[in-house]
Amino acid sequence: MENQKLNMKKIIFFLLISISGFSQVQYGPNTKSTTPAQESDNALVVRSTPQSIDRVGFASVTSNSVDATWGAVVGSIGSGMDVDQTGGNLILTSGTTGRSETIIRSTEGWQGGIRLRARSTLSQRIANNNFFIELVDVIGDGLTYTISSATVLVVTIPSNPFTSANVGQSMYIGGFSGTGTFLSGRYPIASVSGNDVTFTVASFAAGTGTCSAFGWNYYQLQYQGTTATAVNFDTQRKGYASGVTAATINTTAAPGHLAIVTGNDLVATFSDQLVASGATIKQTVRATRDENIPDDQRLRLQIRMANGSTNPASNTTWTIGFVSVSNYSNQDVSIQDVRPMGVGNALPVELMRGVATATQAVTGQTAHSTASTGSPVRAGGRIVPTTIGTQDQTLVAGDAADVPISTGAHVITKPYATSEIDWHYAAAASGIVSTTTAVTFKAASGTAGIRTYLTSIDISAIGAGTATELAIRDGAAGTVIWRIQIPAAGITDPFTITFNTPLKGTANTLMEVVTLTSSATPVYFNAHGYTGF
Numbered sequence: 001m002e003n004q005k006l007n008m009k010k011i012i013f014f015l016l017i018s019i020s021g022f023s024q025v026q027y028g029p030n031t032k033s034t035t036p037a038q039e040s041d042n043a044l045v046v047r048s049t050p051q052s053i054d055r056v057g058f059a060s061v062t063s064n065s066v067d068a069t070w071g072a073v074v075g076s077i078g079s080g081m082d083v084d085q086t087g088g089n090l091i092l093t094s095g096t097t098g099r100s101e102t103i104i105r106s107t108e109g110w111q112g113g114i115r116l117r118a119r120s121t122l123s124q125r126i127a128n129n130n131f132f133i134e135l136v137d138v139i140g141d142g143l144t145y146t147i148s149s150a151t152v153l154v155v156t157i158p159s160n161p162f163t164s165a166n167v168g169q170s171m172y173i174g175g176f177s178g179t180g181t182f183l184s185g186r187y188p189i190a191s192v193s194g195n196d197v198t199f200t201v202a203s204f205a206a207g208t209g210t211c212s213a214f215g216w217n218y219y220q221l222q223y224q225g226t227t228a229t230a231v232n233f234d235t236q237r238k239g240y241a242s243g244v245t246a247a248t249i250n251t252t253a254a255p256g257h258l259a260i261v262t263g264n265d266l267v268a269t270f271s272d273q274l275v276a277s278g279a280t281i282k283q284t285v286r287a288t289r290d291e292n293i294p295d296d297q298r299l300r301l302q303i304r305m306a307n308g309s310t311n312p313a314s315n316t317t318w319t320i321g322f323v324s325v326s327n328y329s330n331q332d333v334s335i336q337d338v339r340p341m342g343v344g345n346a347l348p349v350e351l352m353r354g355v356a357t358a359t360q361a362v363t364g365q366t367a368h369s370t371a372s373t374g375s376p377v378r379a380g381g382r383i384v385p386t387t388i389g390t391q392d393q394t395l396v397a398g399d400a401a402d403v404p405i406s407t408g409a410h411v412i413t414k415p416y417a418t419s420e421i422d423w424h425y426a427a428a429a430s431g432i433v434s435t436t437t438a439v440t441f442k443a444a445s446g447t448a449g450i451r452t453y454l455t456s457i458d459i460s461a462i463g464a465g466t467a468t469e470l471a472i473r474d475g476a477a478g479t480v481i482w483r484i485q486i487p488a489a490g491i492t493d494p495f496t497i498t499f500n501t502p503l504k505g506t507a508n509t510l511m512e513v514v515t516l517t518s519s520a521t522p523v524y525f526n527a528h529g530y531t532g533f
Helices: 002-019
Strands: 052-056 071-074 082-086 089-093 101-110 113-122 130-149 152-156 170-178 185-193 196-200 207-224 230-237 245-248 257-264 267-274 284-289 299-306 317-328 422-425 439-442 451-461 468-474 479-486 491-504 511-515 523-532
Touching: 052 101, 089 299, 101 170, 101 317, 113 130, 113 207, 130 170, 130 257, 130 317, 207 257, 207 299, 230 257, 230 267, 230 284, 245 284, 299 317, 422 439, 439 523, 451 468, 451 479, 468 523, 479 491, 491 523, 511 523
Parallel strands: none
Antiparallel strands: 052 317, 071 101, 082 089, 089 317, 101 299, 113 257, 113 317, 130 152, 130 207, 130 299, 152 196, 170 185, 170 207, 185 196, 207 230, 230 245, 257 267, 267 284, 422 523, 439 511, 451 491, 451 523, 468 479, 468 511
16 A cells, blocks of 8 residues: 555656656655766756846826835825826925925835835935935834823834844834824834833924834935935844945936945945936946845835925925836856857956946957047056156055056166166266366256166276276265276276166265366266166
8 A cells, every 4th residue: 555655656746747848857765866967867957036027117197196006105195295106207296394204115025135226316405305215124004103202202013023122223113193293213112011112212292193113124225415416325134224324426416316226145235327328337336235234024115205304495306217126036156167158259248347346348459549438458558757757756565567668659678767767978078187076977856756876887088197086976075886996097998887786876866976186187987877766
């Protein structure tokens, strides 16, 4: 009987496999093989979880509401505010009533790897306006609240999931409807008793009514303040957040900007780009988060307006062109020996950004002497300074350095330095005769840190006279850094001395030559060198 049952299970299994399009599948005990899989072995096709993309294009025309196919207004629209869908856009107006708030929330929720995209345009950026695009968890709507003092707010949450272990964690309390003075905001839990959760607030006044609790977990963008090129970005997981980053963005003035928030594998990234079309990649990373990433929580899209405690000076219009949320599963994949996609179609690679998050597109080589409109990859160097004052003095041991190129497009391989900062000194027509007065053959550089280097000299002394020493000094009447004796008979065969290791002078100091004994023998002295750091 047992064998019959086992055989029946085998038959059913083979039938299911055949129906699924697979055959010749080995069936046996649930044991782990120690033999590596072979190419000829049977296998089951594995399909990864597909990416899910939900797009909200606001195609339907609505008044004082949103399309019910994607979401709804939570509670009622705030005093003085308005919500409409028209012309393919969601149009929201803030009004000028302080503490007024409108919450719009999706019916759909997402968990895991998430990418949120939203195109926003704001007619102005003024104080006491707050506009939020966020993914949040929802604790509850229509919750009873009691304000007992300026700093104490008690919210009753049926089947309360919070305990004293959650004290110190924060969430958003908003959507107030009732008496007292209140303001939507992120507030910490002070205590928990049964279904009552007490929050610490500020500048409230006694009253009762209902409210919404949300955002114990969230990804959040907040447009506030007067700067059109700024947005606050933050994430929170189970009541803990790092604190907002005031990110610089493309302007929210027309035509607006596209915000992109990605949460995946314990990392969150906020990027943005201009809405206007262009020929290059425009997306720029603006901020990141490496902790408090709620990618393990189910979150819903929320669009929210919340005016501050003071009346805004004028009405602001917020136009949202579209919103999309994509949801996907993480898969760690290691690819060995990546092959081209085809002989004539290699795997395309595009470097979007470097270490400093700058976009760096890789394109083909620009032709010689042609304006470079992209960022071509080229083998080359850098034109070296051509004057003393522009020489680079910043290089130190261990630095990377460019290959030096002359203004004539020559790779500099000459000893010492580029030709533009070489120098030469020729002797006077009569040479140095009957004098112990020093002759300056190279003036000071005139630039702090730049010194004189002497690479070679030419010497001759014609006629009879008195023997003398010929010396080269660093500075006026300075230290002798080289000397030679010239005999009374002179030196009839001119000669050249090359310093394989150049003689180095003090920074911004002259070099001079001198005959230390007065002599009738004319001495001819020529010098060659360069200036450098």
